[in-house]
Amino acid sequence: MTGREIHLVARPAGAPQPGDFALVETDVPEPGDGQLLVRNTWMSLDPAQRVRMHAGSSGYLPAFELDRPLDGWAVGTVLTSRAEGFSEGDTVLHNLGWRDYAVVDPASERPPQLLHVDADTPDRAYLGPLGWSALTSYVGLFDVAELRTGDIVFVSGAAGAVGSLVVQIAKVSGHIVIGSAGSAEKVAYVRDTLGADAAFCYRDGDVGELLRAAAPDGIDVYFDNVGGDHLQAALDVLRVKGRIALCGAISSYNASEPVPGPSNLFNAVAKGLTLRGFLARMYVHRMDDFRRDMQRWLADGSVVYAETVIEGLDQAPAGFVDMLAGGNVGKSIVRI
Amino acid sequence: MTGREIHLVARPAGAPQPGDFALVETDVPEPGDGQLLVRNTWMSLDPAQRVRMHAGSSGYLPAFELDRPLDGWAVGTVLTSRAEGFSEGDTVLHNLGWRDYAVVDPASERPPQLLHVDADTPDRAYLGPLGWSALTSYVGLFDVAELRTGDIVFVSGAAGAVGSLVVQIAKVSGHIVIGSAGSAEKVAYVRDTLGADAAFCYRDGDVGELLRAAAPDGIDVYFDNVGGDHLQAALDVLRVKGRIALCGAISSYNASEPVPGPSNLFNAVAKGLTLRGFLARMYVHRMDDFRRDMQRWLADGSVVYAETVIEGLDQAPAGFVDMLAGGNVGKSIVRI
Numbered sequence: 001m002t003g004r005e006i007h008l009v010a011r012p013a014g015a016p017q018p019g020d021f022a023l024v025e026t027d028v029p030e031p032g033d034g035q036l037l038v039r040n041t042w043m044s045l046d047p048a049q050r051v052r053m054h055a056g057s058s059g060y061l062p063a064f065e066l067d068r069p070l071d072g073w074a075v076g077t078v079l080t081s082r083a084e085g086f087s088e089g090d091t092v093l094h095n096l097g098w099r100d101y102a103v104v105d106p107a108s109e110r111p112p113q114l115l116h117v118d119a120d121t122p123d124r125a126y127l128g129p130l131g132w133s134a135l136t137s138y139v140g141l142f143d144v145a146e147l148r149t150g151d152i153v154f155v156s157g158a159a160g161a162v163g164s165l166v167v168q169i170a171k172v173s174g175h176i177v178i179g180s181a182g183s184a185e186k187v188a189y190v191r192d193t194l195g196a197d198a199a200f201c202y203r204d205g206d207v208g209e210l211l212r213a214a215a216p217d218g219i220d221v222y223f224d225n226v227g228g229d230h231l232q233a234a235l236d237v238l239r240v241k242g243r244i245a246l247c248g249a250i251s252s253y254n255a256s257e258p259v260p261g262p263s264n265l266f267n268a269v270a271k272g273l274t275l276r277g278f279l280a281r282m283y284v285h286r287m288d289d290f291r292r293d294m295q296r297w298l299a300d301g302s303v304v305y306a307e308t309v310i311e312g313l314d315q316a317p318a319g320f321v322d323m324l325a326g327g328n329v330g331k332s333i334v335r336i
Numbered sequence: 337m338t339g340r341e342i343h344l345v346a347r348p349a350g351a352p353q354p355g356d357f358a359l360v361e362t363d364v365p366e367p368g369d370g371q372l373l374v375r376n377t378w379m380s381l382d383p384a385q386r387v388r389m390h391a392g393s394s395g396y397l398p399a400f401e402l403d404r405p406l407d408g409w410a411v412g413t414v415l416t417s418r419a420e421g422f423s424e425g426d427t428v429l430h431n432l433g434w435r436d437y438a439v440v441d442p443a444s445e446r447p448p449q450l451l452h453v454d455a456d457t458p459d460r461a462y463l464g465p466l467g468w469s470a471l472t473s474y475v476g477l478f479d480v481a482e483l484r485t486g487d488i489v490f491v492s493g494a495a496g497a498v499g500s501l502v503v504q505i506a507k508v509s510g511h512i513v514i515g516s517a518g519s520a521e522k523v524a525y526v527r528d529t530l531g532a533d534a535a536f537c538y539r540d541g542d543v544g545e546l547l548r549a550a551a552p553d554g555i556d557v558y559f560d561n562v563g564g565d566h567l568q569a570a571l572d573v574l575r576v577k578g579r580i581a582l583c584g585a586i587s588s589y590n591a592s593e594p595v596p597g598p599s600n601l602f603n604a605v606a607k608g609l610t611l612r613g614f615l616a617r618m619y620v621h622r623m624d625d626f627r628r629d630m631q632r633w634l635a636d637g638s639v640v641y642a643e644t645v646i647e648g649l650d651q652a653p654a655g656f657v658d659m660l661a662g663g664n665v666g667k668s669i670v671r672i
Contacts, residue, residue, distance in 0.1 A: 051602070227601070241618075246604045261597025265563070266387075268582045268613030275611040277604030282577075 003028040005069040005099035006316055012053055014254050015324060020053075021317035024069075028101040034083050036092070036104045036112065040076035043097030044127040045310070045320050045332040046161075047225075050253040070098035073132060074336075075115065075123040083107075091115045091123045093131075100313055100336050120299075128331050129165070129298055129305040130291050132280045136247060137165035137223075138290040139283035144245040144276050145221045147173065154178045154215060154234060157225035158199060159186035161331035162247060164306060166223045167194040172302045178214045180207070180230065182326040189329060193304065202226075208233040218242075227251045232262040238273055246277035254324070306330025339364040341405040341435035342652055348389055350590050351660060356389075357653035360405075364437040370419050372428070372440045372448065376412035378460040379433030381646070381656050381668040382469065382497075386589040406434035409468060410672075411451065411459040419443075427451040427459045429467075436649055436672050457631075464667050465501070465634055465641040466627050468616045472583060473501035473559075474626040475619035480581040480612050481557045483509065490514045490551060490570060493561035494535060495522035497667035498583060500642060502559045503530040508638045514550045516543070516566065518662040525665060529640065538562075544569040554578075563587045564595070571603040582613035590660070642666025 003026050010020045031037040049072055052064045064070055074097030078090040083106045086092070094112035096102035104112045117123050121130070128134065140162070141147045153170040157163040158179025167190060170177045179190040179199040190199040198214040207229040211219075220242050222234035227249030234244060252259040267273060297303035308328035310319030316334045323332045339362050346356045367373040385408055388400045400406055410433030414426040419442045422428070430448035432438035440448045453459050457466070464470065476498070477483045489506040493499040494515025503526060506513045515526040515535040526535040534550040543565040547555075556578050558570035563585030570580060588595040603609060633639035644664035646655030652670045659668045 246601070248605065249602055252602070258599035260599050261601045263594035263596050265582070265597045266585055266588070266613075268611065269584065269615065270613070272614050272618045273612070275604065276609070277602075277606070278608050279605065282608045 001028040001101070002026070003099060003101040004313055006313065007067055008053060008064045008070055009067060011055055011066070012050075012254070013256055016050065016053065016254075016317075016321050018317050018321060021070075021320075023314050026099075029103055031080050031082050031103050034105065034107055036078050036083055036086050036106070037080040038076040038092060038094065038096075038102045038104050038112075039079050040074045040097065040100055040102055040336045042076075042124040042127055043074040043313075043316065043334045043336060044072055044131065044133070045316070045323050045334060046072060046133065047250045047253060047324060048248055049320070050250075050324055054256075071095055072097040073127055074098075074102065075126055076102065076336075077123075086112075086114065091117045093126045097334075098313075098316065121295075124307075124333060127333050128161075128307060129294055129303070131331075133161045133331060134165050134294060135283065135287060135290050136280040137162050137169055138294070139280060139286050140223055140245040140247050140278065141166060141169055141173075141221070143283055143286060144247075144278045145223065145243045147175070147221060149174070151220035152176045152178070152215060152217060153221045153223065154180075154211065154219040154237075155223040155225070156180045156202070156230040157248075157250065158190045158194070158196060159329050160225060161328075163223070163225055164190070164194055164330050165303065167196050168297070168303045170221075171195045172297055178211070178219065180210070180226075186326075186329065189306075193306075202230065208236055211237050221245070223247060225250060228259070232264055235262055235264045235267040235273070238267065238271060240271045242271060242273050244273065244275040246275055250324070308332045310334040312336070337364040337437070338362070339435060339437040340649055342649065343403055343405055344389060344400045345403060347391055347402070348386075348590070349592055352386065352389065352590075352653075352657050354653050354657060357406075357656075359650050362435075365439055367416050367418050367439050370441065370443055372414050372419055372422050372442070373416040374412040374428060374430065374432075374438045374440050374448075375415050376410045376433065376436055376438055376672045378411050378463055379649075379652065379670045379672060380409040380463040380467065380469070381652070381659050381670060382408060383586045383589060383660060384584055385656070386586075386660055390592075405432075407431055408433040409463055410434075410438065411462055412438065412672075413459075422448075422450065427453045429462045433670075434649075434652065456635075460643075460669060463669050464497075464643060465630055465639070467667075469497045469667060470501050470630060471619065471623060471626050472616040473498050473505055474630070475616060475622050476559055476581040476583050476614065477502060477505055477509075477557070479619055479622060480583075480614045481559065481579045483511070483557060485510070487556035488512045488514070488551060488553060489557045489559065490516075490547065490555040490573075491559040491561070492516045492538070492566040493584075493586065494526045494530070494532065495665050496561060497664075499559070499561050500526070500530055500666050501639065503532050504633070504639045506557075507531045508633055514547070514555065516546070516562075522665065525642075529642075538566065544572055547573050557581070559583060561586060568598040568600055571598055571600045571609070574603065574607060574609055576607045578607065578609050580609065580611040582611055586660070644668045646670040648672070
């Protein structure tokens with residue numbers, strides 16, 4: 001059987017280009033003893049995958065190898081099971097995306113997860129509102145930033161997969177929320193559809209001034225998806241004992257040289273601020289709490305979920321390039 | 337009665353110079369109703385006072401005014417009391433240092449504290465091992481960095497007032513401790529007298545390489561008195577779930593332009609690190625715990641305390657200049 005997979009063929013210099021990727025035909029191996037053959041149906045595009053396209057380790061997941069398939073979250077249907085606990089026709093979540101067929105090993109370090117799928121919960125929901133990027137929003141607010149009553153919340157990348165849920169989870173929890181995004185359309189979406197109390201387009205001027213105008217009373221929590229100017233601005237505007245959830249730094253992912261950090265970090269001393277970084281997988285023990293709450297919010301309409309759907313594995317590189325350039329709203333997923 | 341006080345007469349450009357200060361004679365006012373007249377005996381020199389010599393607010397205490405006396409922690413003897421609860425001859429801790437006579441108001445925002453003084457506990461101890469900078473070491477480790485069993489601790493400025501106690505408190509609590517300092521003599525002091533397991537002189541090379549060599553297994557806690565290269569190095573060497581207590585950033589205090597922050601802050605995301613800033617006064621509720629523990633450690637010899645004593649109020653500016661240049665070991669105090 002012949003499959004297709006996306007390889008990284010050149011390390012991007014600056015913003016990735018479609019030519020940095022190649023669609024490669026390959027023989028799909030037979031699953032070995034204890035393994036599954038999965039036909040992938042959907043895969044996730046995540047900004048942090050850009051970090052792994054740089055050479056060497058960044059203290060993050062290992063760098064992608066050149067001329068090898070990329071990887072990332074995907075859902076699919078089991079075609080052949082030679083592993084206990086999995087049957088033909090099962091739906092699974094696993095981390096071998098960027099290909100149409102995957103041989104998945106339940107005994108590996110990151111085993112596949114058997115999914116419950118029904119009419120209200122399609123397979124792709126486990127890449128979306130019930131997936132890892134949504135868990136990121138949830139634990140970033142509650143566990144990492146230790147959200148507490150009365151906190152004013154600021155989130156950057158507020159129209160994105162993680163940010164759009166941060167806005168809504170904070171709103172449903174009773175907070176004042178300010179969001180930033182990269183276009184007037186996104187700002188309108190963040191305010192009108194997601195329900196943020198204030199929102200601004202970071203391209204409209206100095207981020208510090210824009211944030212001060214949007215948050216005249218200051219902020220207590222900053223959920224950082226962006227880094228750079230946004231982090232600098234938040235450090236100035238945060239109130240005493242404020243907290244920053246360091247989730248991502250998309251503003252620097254394309255940089256080939258180290259990008260200086262905020263020059264006003266002394267604010268953390270003067271105001272007793274906490275900056276805490278995290279990856280969702282450090283909070284996997286919160287998955288059940290998260291899914292229970294999220295399913296309730298989705299059912300009662302307090303959380304809505306937007307997707308940017310890319311059609312076809314061959315379009316995944318273009319979708320990835322577009323997402324990093326800010327072309328998406330909500331979660332970017334690829335129908336394979 | 338004529339008193340003397342030290343004024344800031346010019347905002348230092350770079351490292352402070354003695355000419356930025358002036359000794360000024362002044363008439364000592366009579367204490368008003370509810371006030372005390374205090375003869376200061378000792379005052380504290382603190383690196384963070386340099387921050388207040390810049391114009392404008394840094395989110396810290398207000399900037400010092402030109403041609404006005406500086407202020408800071410001092411102890412002294414009550415000469416005249418017109419306030420309830422204070423008597424002639426009492427010893428008090430207050431924040432009107434940099435002068436020989438002070439009119440102190442118990443109804444002010446930062447009221448004086450009545451001190452218990454005996455043969456084992458001279459007045460100056462309340463600027464030293466029982467004072468605010470020592471509280472800083474204590475809460476920075478236990479409350480801010482949330483020191484836990486098995487943590488490997490790195491502290492910069494390890495021969496200074498705060499750092500020298502951090503080394504010893506961490507050692508008496510059973511931890512492996514690495515310290516950095518600015519001369520071979522200080523490094524020997526940190527290792528041989530304070531008991532650090534390893535120490536290095538940060539002038540000997542790349543701080544990141546020096547730290548890796550001194551801490552081959554990595555570190556879990558970084559107590560940051562320095563910022564700059566030290567903070568950058570610690571972010572690289574910290575292990576998963578590591579913590580940084582952001583106490584000070586002496587490497588940037590003399591800068592007249594903003595100094596870029598660490599370019600490797602993404603380590604905080606990838607390794608789930610926590611950076612928390614603090615001022616000792618945010619932890620005043622821990623003062624009793626701290627003094628009880630510290631008095632026990634001093635009594636049983638598990639903590640030793642070094643002072644750099646400057647003789648005379650007129651020498652305070654030179655002492656301050658020297659301290660910022662790294663000329664001190666332990667706590668710098670001025671005998672008035």
